[in-house]
Amino acid sequence: MASIVAQFLNGLASASTLFLIAVGLSLIFGVTRIVNFAHGSLYMLGLYAAYSLIDRFGPTPLGFWGGVIGAALLVGALGALVEVAILRRIYRAPELFQLLATFALVLVIRDAVLWHWGPEDLLGPRAPGFAGSVAILGKPFPEYDLLLIAVGPLVLVLLWLLLNRTRWGTLVRAATQDREMVGALGVNERWLFTGVFALGAFLAGLGGALQIPREPAQLFLDLTAISDAFVVVVVGGMGSIPGAFLAALLIGEIKALCIGLGTVTVGGVAISFSKLTLVVEFIVMAIVLIVRPYGLLGKPLAMQRGAGAPVELPARPDGRAMALAGLAVLAALAALPAAGTPYAVVLAIDILVFALFAASLQFIMGPAGMVSFGHAAYFGLGAYGAALLLKRAGLPMEATLALGPLVAALGAALFGAFVVRLSGVYLAMLTLAFAQIVWSIAFQWDAFTGGSNGLVGVWPSGWLSGKTAFYFLTLACVAAGVFLLRRIHFSPYGYALRAGRDSPLRADAIGLDIGRLQWVAFVIAGAFAGVAGALAGYSKGSISPEVMAVSRSVDGLVMVLLGGVQTLSGPLVGAAAFTWLQDTIARNTEYWRAILGATILFIVLAFPQGIVGQLAAWLGSRDRGAPEGMVGWRRRRA
Amino acid sequence: MTAMLELEAVDTYYGRAHILSRVSFAASAGEVAVLLGRNGAGKSTTLKSIIGLVRVAAGAIRFAGERIDGRAPYEIAKRGLGYVPEDRRIFSDLTVLENLEVGRQPPRPGAPTWTEAKLFELFPNLAERRRQPGGRLSGGEQQMLTIARTLMGNPSCILLDEPSEGLAPVIVDQMAAAIRGLKQAGVTVLLSEQNLHFATAVADRAHIIEKGEIRFSGTIAELGANEAIRAAYLAV
Numbered sequence: 001m002a003s004i005v006a007q008f009l010n011g012l013a014s015a016s017t018l019f020l021i022a023v024g025l026s027l028i029f030g031v032t033r034i035v036n037f038a039h040g041s042l043y044m045l046g047l048y049a050a051y052s053l054i055d056r057f058g059p060t061p062l063g064f065w066g067g068v069i070g071a072a073l074l075v076g077a078l079g080a081l082v083e084v085a086i087l088r089r090i091y092r093a094p095e096l097f098q099l100l101a102t103f104a105l106v107l108v109i110r111d112a113v114l115w116h117w118g119p120e121d122l123l124g125p126r127a128p129g130f131a132g133s134v135a136i137l138g139k140p141f142p143e144y145d146l147l148l149i150a151v152g153p154l155v156l157v158l159l160w161l162l163l164n165r166t167r168w169g170t171l172v173r174a175a176t177q178d179r180e181m182v183g184a185l186g187v188n189e190r191w192l193f194t195g196v197f198a199l200g201a202f203l204a205g206l207g208g209a210l211q212i213p214r215e216p217a218q219l220f221l222d223l224t225a226i227s228d229a230f231v232v233v234v235v236g237g238m239g240s241i242p243g244a245f246l247a248a249l250l251i252g253e254i255k256a257l258c259i260g261l262g263t264v265t266v267g268g269v270a271i272s273f274s275k276l277t278l279v280v281e282f283i284v285m286a287i288v289l290i291v292r293p294y295g296l297l298g299k300p301l302a303m304q305r306g307a308g309a310p311v312e313l314p315a316r317p318d319g320r321a322m323a324l325a326g327l328a329v330l331a332a333l334a335a336l337p338a339a340g341t342p343y344a345v346v347l348a349i350d351i352l353v354f355a356l357f358a359a360s361l362q363f364i365m366g367p368a369g370m371v372s373f374g375h376a377a378y379f380g381l382g383a384y385g386a387a388l389l390l391k392r393a394g395l396p397m398e399a400t401l402a403l404g405p406l407v408a409a410l411g412a413a414l415f416g417a418f419v420v421r422l423s424g425v426y427l428a429m430l431t432l433a434f435a436q437i438v439w440s441i442a443f444q445w446d447a448f449t450g451g452s453n454g455l456v457g458v459w460p461s462g463w464l465s466g467k468t469a470f471y472f473l474t475l476a477c478v479a480a481g482v483f484l485l486r487r488i489h490f491s492p493y494g495y496a497l498r499a500g501r502d503s504p505l506r507a508d509a510i511g512l513d514i515g516r517l518q519w520v521a522f523v524i525a526g527a528f529a530g531v532a533g534a535l536a537g538y539s540k541g542s543i544s545p546e547v548m549a550v551s552r553s554v555d556g557l558v559m560v561l562l563g564g565v566q567t568l569s570g571p572l573v574g575a576a577a578f579t580w581l582q583d584t585i586a587r588n589t590e591y592w593r594a595i596l597g598a599t600i601l602f603i604v605l606a607f608p609q610g611i612v613g614q615l616a617a618w619l620g621s622r623d624r625g626a627p628e629g630m631v632g633w634r635r636r637r638a
Numbered sequence: 639m640t641a642m643l644e645l646e647a648v649d650t651y652y653g654r655a656h657i658l659s660r661v662s663f664a665a666s667a668g669e670v671a672v673l674l675g676r677n678g679a680g681k682s683t684t685l686k687s688i689i690g691l692v693r694v695a696a697g698a699i700r701f702a703g704e705r706i707d708g709r710a711p712y713e714i715a716k717r718g719l720g721y722v723p724e725d726r727r728i729f730s731d732l733t734v735l736e737n738l739e740v741g742r743q744p745p746r747p748g749a750p751t752w753t754e755a756k757l758f759e760l761f762p763n764l765a766e767r768r769r770q771p772g773g774r775l776s777g778g779e780q781q782m783l784t785i786a787r788t789l790m791g792n793p794s795c796i797l798l799d800e801p802s803e804g805l806a807p808v809i810v811d812q813m814a815a816a817i818r819g820l821k822q823a824g825v826t827v828l829l830s831e832q833n834l835h836f837a838t839a840v841a842d843r844a845h846i847i848e849k850g851e852i853r854f855s856g857t858i859a860e861l862g863a864n865e866a867i868r869a870a871y872l873a874v
Contacts, residue, residue: 167739167742170732170736170739170740171740173729173731173732173736174729174732174736174737174740176731177729177730177731177732178727178729180691180711181723181727181729182740183710183711183712183715184689184690184691184711184712184715184721184723185712185715185721185740185741185787185788185791186712186715186716186741186743186791187712187740188710188712189712
């Protein structure tokens, strides 16, 4: 009994923490519709800043709490700066660009923290006055955790009062629905958005700073925090603050339950619930999204007015000039082993593999309009599928190269059936949930997948063992894959897919089954990602769960966005630019993330349509130019 | 009388589509002016250009003697120019009182000062529904709320985009009375309309727009006397 109560209280404390991490993200999304990838970085920054401030002020009660509040205020001010300097410039860009910009911030902040605080974990002092523990039913329970349990509901109530009982809150809620109209009523809505962003950042910083007595400041906290925050926000319903609270409670308690249960034997089979903690939140998210597509307390997103994203131009079949250019690139690539260094060949294999991976992701993001945060799952299924068939089933390598992608396609068929029922950010989050589930299976099933060590000795057949031979195999597969994806794009099926993306209602009315079209697209994209994954495994000779980690999915997303979502050559250019940059910078400096992030920020601010998209707009003929002066979210009757 | 609001050779584009072409007209202080024209003639675009929601490519817009074209909508609104959109755009999750709160601006010398109480006198239906979300109101009530919300900014001039559109005849009569009330309170009114009957009932002066160009400017009486103009531009 006592241990159940203790676990329950542990669950409440972790729920409070989760709520503080997530609530700012939900607030920012609800008002600005920006999915702030850097939210976890702000949380991490709060923890580090609190460490330094308390170190300077001294561990007195005033020093401690002053340090915590000071850290949160600093992070809030940084949030305001980010909004004014970066996000404000790209509200009118396609919404995924905001995601890309905030991802660049993740990279920059990570290296800024590394530069200022160094790579060591930093453990802060205990909170004065809350350093001990109290006995609850005879079991000691940390006083500080009791304090945290109270902070969550307190923040919830204060936020509710701010949003519902002040003029500022009324204006913010109005701007959430129609920011243009708020401006036309004489309110400078830009400062409203800056304020919301600063408040969200402040809450993230506070969440981090309050963790100082509980966990050391560490460099990877940004990604774990953002992943937790996304899950809580999505389970609760994007933009719903009470929803975030409820979701935090649910996940905090379920995690505590899993730890409390430990290993349970049911009918002779031992089930390790504590192992589940790694993935349980994603299982909860997948179940919630399947049952309630908008989260526990979320509403279908009303089209927000006055955001003013430009209308993106449709992709077009290439003319003869582009076809010739494509052939020229292919010829140049074929000549590479003869002309380039061995290292260039190895790098070129990487670039080709990622080009196909990015092209497959572009296929669902562009024509099908589905953004995936978990596309690496299919890359990984292809890689693991091929490797396991080789190592465990003893199939010849050539056969596994064909069957690996089939495994990826089957995975995509299964997950896709649930994914296509959702849309927008919820869809993206469900793809992330499935990817995390697949990742945790690969990570934990030591006996079959090799667990965190992965599989080694995944080498191609003898005739392909030379780098040059493998390079030509890769080039042939990738060229064929890219060519096929382009053909599908401009087939009647591709047109139907784009019709469903641009006007679901009208496509439905002319008899197109959009869900089915999207599902097929998901399976096609999964299969091609699987080809890329299988090639990647054989090129390295080993695979690890890294191949389907979140960071791989995000890399793919960045490649597609860098190139331009609605251009077919965009992902190829994006993959080449990203892989080459990463490789070049990483060999020359410890701070490659910051340089990569700064480069991405520059590209986002200078080329709001992606590299290729912007080139097309500049070079394009008169009828290809981007519509200018579009105000409002769609053309309306004059 | 001096011109409160003046457009001089205004050009506006949506992408490459030329919407307004050298639009010029003026509204004098204290008068009710109507912009008449068919669907797609450019009425809404004209009003949006004035309030800054659509970028003006060429020409000048002056309000109370100062250039306002190129400024942000909130700056223009703060100078005392109120805008009531055609499709109402009320904040459906906010209550009637909260909708009014969003429109609130400090009192302005030379313009009538409105309070919730005064507005509930002008639009009695809203008084009963003050705590209800805007999304639950009927179409006519929403139309009244959108006007009341703009009046909370104490404008000296108000732009009304098709205030009679889609309303029941009895509500249209109330709307006409409300517009005459605004004029009596000293507010300059520029409204866009397709309905000549409604325009005649409220306006002093009329400007006819067709394909983005002004084709006629004159008093309502002059328009009434000019059968040819009415037949050319307003007959359905």
